Structures are given as structure tokens and as C-alpha cells.
Amino acid sequence: MVPTQTRSDQRRARTRAALIAAAQNLLAERRTNVPILEITQLADVGLGSFYNHFADKEELFETAVDDALERFGGILDMLSDHEDPAVVFAQSLRLTVRLCRREPALTRVLIHRGLDITVADRGLVPRARRDIDAGIAAGRFRNTDSRIAVSIVGGGALALAALLDADPKRDADRAADDFAVDILCMLGLPDSDAVEICQMDLPNVDDLLVPAATT
Amino acid sequence: MVPTQTRSDQRRARTRAALIAAAQNLLAERRTNVPILEITQLADVGLGSFYNHFADKEELFETAVDDALERFGGILDMLSDHEDPAVVFAQSLRLTVRLCRREPALTRVLIHRGLDITVADRGLVPRARRDIDAGIAAGRFRNTDSRIAVSIVGGGALALAALLDADPKRDADRAADDFAVDILCMLGLPDSDAVEICQMDLPNVDDLLVPAATT
Structure with missing residues (x-):
């Protein structure tokens, strides 16, 4: 049986992917020393949602x-x-x-x-x-x-x-x-x-x- | 010309060697998580002299x-x-x-x-x-x-x-x-x-x- 993905699961996955993509863009520009707020703005997600996915910036960059x-x-x-x-x-x-x-x-x-x-x-x-x-x-x-x-x-x-x-x-x-x-x-x-x-x-x-x- | 080593140079070198030997003994016993005071006691040197040689415990263990x-x-x-x-x-x-x-x-x-x-x-x-x-x-x-x-x-x-x-x-x-x-x-x-x-x-x-x- 294929597990069904709810709308909120999909939104959650999109948020996570947007944060990872933002971190990869920052890595490509060699700008890893930025505030989390700037990362969430780049990803176009709320600041609070960052902590639903990652403990800190280091974990995000490692995941990226x-x-x-x-x-x-x-x-x-x-x-x-x-x-x-x-x-x-x-x-x-x-x-x-x-x-x-x-x-x-x-x-x-x-x-x-x-x-x-x-x-x-x-x-x-x-x-x-x-x-x-x-x-x-x-x-x-x-x-x-x-x-x-x-x-x-x-x-x-x-x-x-x-x-x-x-x-x-x-x-x-x-x-x-x-x-x-x-x-x-x-x-x-x-x-x-x-x-x-x-x-x-x-x-x-x-x-x-x-x-x-x-x- | 061979540089002359003063008595205080010799004492300083002995203190450093004693700290390194103490750290190596701790490494051998797998006890790296000890207070600096215990290290200086093991080395039989004053607590204050630690900081004449090493910035912190990590630097001492790396040197060891x-x-x-x-x-x-x-x-x-x-x-x-x-x-x-x-x-x-x-x-x-x-x-x-x-x-x-x-x-x-x-x-x-x-x-x-x-x-x-x-x-x-x-x-x-x-x-x-x-x-x-x-x-x-x-x-x-x-x-x-x-x-x-x-x-x-x-x-x-x-x-x-x-x-x-x-x-x-x-x-x-x-x-x-x-x-x-x-x-x-x-x-x-x-x-x-x-x-x-x-x-x-x-x-x-x-x-x-x-x-x-x-x-």
C-alpha cells in the first residue's frame, strides 16, 4: 500500500526543500556566515519553521x-x-x-x-x-x-x-x-x-x- | 654558537614535558574528560603554570x-x-x-x-x-x-x-x-x-x- 501524503506533509516537504536549496545557494556564493533569518527569507518561509526541520545552521548546511x-x-x-x-x-x-x-x-x-x-x-x-x-x-x-x-x-x-x-x-x-x-x-x-x-x-x-x- | 639555556628555560621545559606526559597517561587510560586541576596535580605542577603553556585542555591533548x-x-x-x-x-x-x-x-x-x-x-x-x-x-x-x-x-x-x-x-x-x-x-x-x-x-x-x- 502506498502511504498517502497529506497536504500538510507536502507543505512540510516543500519548506524543507526550500531551506536546503537556499543553503546550497549560499554555499555556492560562499556565504555560510549569515543569520538564520536571512536563510528563511531567501527560502521564502517563516523564521519559526526553520526549527521544525533543523536544530541549527550547521545541521542545515550539513544536510545541504x-x-x-x-x-x-x-x-x-x-x-x-x-x-x-x-x-x-x-x-x-x-x-x-x-x-x-x-x-x-x-x-x-x-x-x-x-x-x-x-x-x-x-x-x-x-x-x-x-x-x-x-x-x-x-x-x-x-x-x-x-x-x-x-x-x-x-x-x-x-x-x-x-x-x-x-x-x-x-x-x-x-x-x-x-x-x-x-x-x-x-x-x-x-x-x-x-x-x-x-x-x-x-x-x-x-x-x-x-x-x-x-x- | 649554541644558545645557552637558562635555569628558568629548563624549568619551563620540564613543566611543559610533565603536562604532556600527564596528558599521555590520561589518554592511555581513556580519561580525557578531567578538570585541568587534576592534570596539573598529576604533572605535579601549579595550576597557574598550565596557562603559560596551553590555551586549553584541547590544545594540551593535541600537543600530547x-x-x-x-x-x-x-x-x-x-x-x-x-x-x-x-x-x-x-x-x-x-x-x-x-x-x-x-x-x-x-x-x-x-x-x-x-x-x-x-x-x-x-x-x-x-x-x-x-x-x-x-x-x-x-x-x-x-x-x-x-x-x-x-x-x-x-x-x-x-x-x-x-x-x-x-x-x-x-x-x-x-x-x-x-x-x-x-x-x-x-x-x-x-x-x-x-x-x-x-x-x-x-x-x-x-x-x-x-x-x-x-x-
């Missing part, structure tokens, strides 16, 4: 980042149509690390959240594990403990994000590709194969992440 | 962890006498991850500090970079950007520490060895070589880390 990552993960899912699981995973890694420069405010929230992300059950980490397991099952990756491999990928990506944040002159595209080569080698590909895969053209995912549509 | 890591790094340095840089680095990785179970309180402070550690210029990360550079120079590791590789190793080790902390039943020795195999493969070793190296006997480093000698 989770939502953005979940959406980005959905975009990556749609791109995963190559038959070689190594290509699929390399493209995800290369696009994800490129986010550091495109979405610096979101990245800073991620760095601040830190290692929690790597044990989360939604967003990018479970997708990485799925991709690694698929590569092992296909015999394309070496037989390794994917839970440990995904810790290395997730923790490594966060540490690389911190490095890129601390060193604005470092070429993020190159760092992203070098990172993906390192990870493919970790998963058992020969160096030359890994380099070749990480030089392939990437799909264009601009304007697909933040901000969310606010309509 | 840095000091412990620096000391652990010094121990690893002494062990690094094998001629194969892959063996040297694998032993460091296997011993470091094993710390998670032996020193859970220290590990939690590290997880809490998070990614700062991976851009620090002392402790384990610069040593990891030195070992990776040595392996590349010797032609034992593939030619890769060691700054990115060390981010992966440092971030990966932290994420693995978080995983072990969240899952007390997971076999830490096995996780440590699997982690080291993954990293050696990342650095270009064939799977079979990496597995063989990570099954070698480890030196015994028990009782060498925390607590520091308080004499």
Missing part, C-alpha cells in the same frame, strides 16, 4: 552538502554506461576531485565534517564501494577487501581536498587525474592502463550540482 | 598526540634498516594501523583532529612522504606525485582508524596488513609481492609509545 552529494552521485550513476568498470570508477573519481575547485564552499563543509563522510551510508562512499565490488566481480580489479579500499579512496579524496584547499595554485584537474591513476593501480591495474584510462575525455557535468533548482 | 606521533615516528625511523624501501614502508604502515587498537584514546583524538594531520609538517606524514620518495628514487615504486600519494595514505589511514573505531570487532591486524598491501599496489608493486611483504614478521614495539616516561 549531503543532498548535493546525493544528487551528484545520481549524476555519476547516469554516466556509468561504459562496459569497463575501471573506466566508470576512474571517471567518478576524476569528476569528484574536480568538484574541489568548482564548489569550494561545499568542499570546506566536507573537510570540516571530515571522516564521518567515509562511514556514511549515502552519498559517494557507498557508490564507490559498489563500483569497486563491480570491478572485483568482473575480474578487472584485484581481489581485495572493498571496505578497506573504499576507506582509502574516501579518506584519500578528503585529504586531497584539504591539500587543494590549502594550496589554491595546485592544478586540480591534474591532481584529480593523478589521484585516479593511483587508485586504479591500488586496485591492480598496470600503471600504463591506469594512465591511459585517466586521460580519456570526461563528460561535461557543469551546472548540474549546486545550486539546486528552487522552483 | 603530536608528541606521541613524533616519538612513534622516531621508533619507526630506528626500524628502517631493511634495504628494500617497500619493506620499510610496509612495516611502518602495518605498525601504525595496529596502533588503533593499542591506543584507542590517542586514535580518537587523531580522528577528531581529522585531516589537519595529513597536511602537518611533523609526525608520520612527512616520514611517509620521505619513504615514498625513497622508493621512487630507488626505482622500487612507480613514478608518481608523492604529495598526492601521501594524502591518500594519510587520509586512508585516518578513515581506516574511524572504521576500526566504529567496528570494534573488526580484526585490526588483518585490516592493517590489507591496507599496506593496497598501498604497495598503489605504488606499483605486483599484488603477489605486496602480499608477501605484508606477511613478513613485524618487530615488537609494545610499551614504546604511550605513556611517556614521567621521570
Whole structure:
């Protein structure tokens, strides 16, 4: 039986979505240090309704980042149509690390959240594990403990994000590709194969992440 | 010219060392939630002298962890006498991850500090970079950007520490060895070589880390 959604449930969901979209717009503009009143005005909801959904601003921004990552993960899912699981995973890694420069405010929230992300059950980490397991099952990756491999990928990506944040002159595209080569080698590909895969053209995912549509 | 150390400099250094040793003892006993007065009593120094050295308890515990890591790094340095840089680095990785179970309180402070550690210029990360550079120079590791590789190793080790902390039943020795195999493969070793190296006997480093000698 499909649960019926009342009109008030729908309104509640719309309010929550409007607050998250407002927070993502603020993240995109790097303006996270604003009063809650300004956030509710941007979202066009009452100040009091904020606290029906979030304990504080930090919780809202964390939710906004989770939502953005979940959406980005959905975009990556749609791109995963190559038959070689190594290509699929390399493209995800290369696009994800490129986010550091495109979405610096979101990245800073991620760095601040830190290692929690790597044990989360939604967003990018479970997708990485799925991709690694698929590569092992296909015999394309070496037989390794994917839970440990995904810790290395997730923790490594966060540490690389911190490095890129601390060193604005470092070429993020190159760092992203070098990172993906390192990870493919970790998963058992020969160096030359890994380099070749990480030089392939990437799909264009601009304007697909933040901000969310606010309509 | 060697700078002369006055008697008051020496006393100051002794006070600081006593506070750090007390904090390391508390970390080892997992008692970080104690009043500053108790810490100064353990260190046998005056309460007021605490604030000559540290802004707050958090700064003291962070310093205590840095000091412990620096000391652990010094121990690893002494062990690094094998001629194969892959063996040297694998032993460091296997011993470091094993710390998670032996020193859970220290590990939690590290997880809490998070990614700062991976851009620090002392402790384990610069040593990891030195070992990776040595392996590349010797032609034992593939030619890769060691700054990115060390981010992966440092971030990966932290994420693995978080995983072990969240899952007390997971076999830490096995996780440590699997982690080291993954990293050696990342650095270009064939799977079979990496597995063989990570099954070698480890030196015994028990009782060498925390607590520091308080004499």
C-alpha cells in the first residue's frame, strides 16, 4: 500500500526543500556566515519553521552538502554506461576531485565534517564501494577487501581536498587525474592502463550540482 | 654558537614535558574528560603554570598526540634498516594501523583532529612522504606525485582508524596488513609481492609509545 501524503506533509516537504536549496545557494556564493533569518527569507518561509526541520545552521548546511552529494552521485550513476568498470570508477573519481575547485564552499563543509563522510551510508562512499565490488566481480580489479579500499579512496579524496584547499595554485584537474591513476593501480591495474584510462575525455557535468533548482 | 639555556628555560621545559606526559597517561587510560586541576596535580605542577603553556585542555591533548606521533615516528625511523624501501614502508604502515587498537584514546583524538594531520609538517606524514620518495628514487615504486600519494595514505589511514573505531570487532591486524598491501599496489608493486611483504614478521614495539616516561 502506498502511504498517502497529506497536504500538510507536502507543505512540510516543500519548506524543507526550500531551506536546503537556499543553503546550497549560499554555499555556492560562499556565504555560510549569515543569520538564520536571512536563510528563511531567501527560502521564502517563516523564521519559526526553520526549527521544525533543523536544530541549527550547521545541521542545515550539513544536510545541504549531503543532498548535493546525493544528487551528484545520481549524476555519476547516469554516466556509468561504459562496459569497463575501471573506466566508470576512474571517471567518478576524476569528476569528484574536480568538484574541489568548482564548489569550494561545499568542499570546506566536507573537510570540516571530515571522516564521518567515509562511514556514511549515502552519498559517494557507498557508490564507490559498489563500483569497486563491480570491478572485483568482473575480474578487472584485484581481489581485495572493498571496505578497506573504499576507506582509502574516501579518506584519500578528503585529504586531497584539504591539500587543494590549502594550496589554491595546485592544478586540480591534474591532481584529480593523478589521484585516479593511483587508485586504479591500488586496485591492480598496470600503471600504463591506469594512465591511459585517466586521460580519456570526461563528460561535461557543469551546472548540474549546486545550486539546486528552487522552483 | 649554541644558545645557552637558562635555569628558568629548563624549568619551563620540564613543566611543559610533565603536562604532556600527564596528558599521555590520561589518554592511555581513556580519561580525557578531567578538570585541568587534576592534570596539573598529576604533572605535579601549579595550576597557574598550565596557562603559560596551553590555551586549553584541547590544545594540551593535541600537543600530547603530536608528541606521541613524533616519538612513534622516531621508533619507526630506528626500524628502517631493511634495504628494500617497500619493506620499510610496509612495516611502518602495518605498525601504525595496529596502533588503533593499542591506543584507542590517542586514535580518537587523531580522528577528531581529522585531516589537519595529513597536511602537518611533523609526525608520520612527512616520514611517509620521505619513504615514498625513497622508493621512487630507488626505482622500487612507480613514478608518481608523492604529495598526492601521501594524502591518500594519510587520509586512508585516518578513515581506516574511524572504521576500526566504529567496528570494534573488526580484526585490526588483518585490516592493517590489507591496507599496506593496497598501498604497495598503489605504488606499483605486483599484488603477489605486496602480499608477501605484508606477511613478513613485524618487530615488537609494545610499551614504546604511550605513556611517556614521567621521570
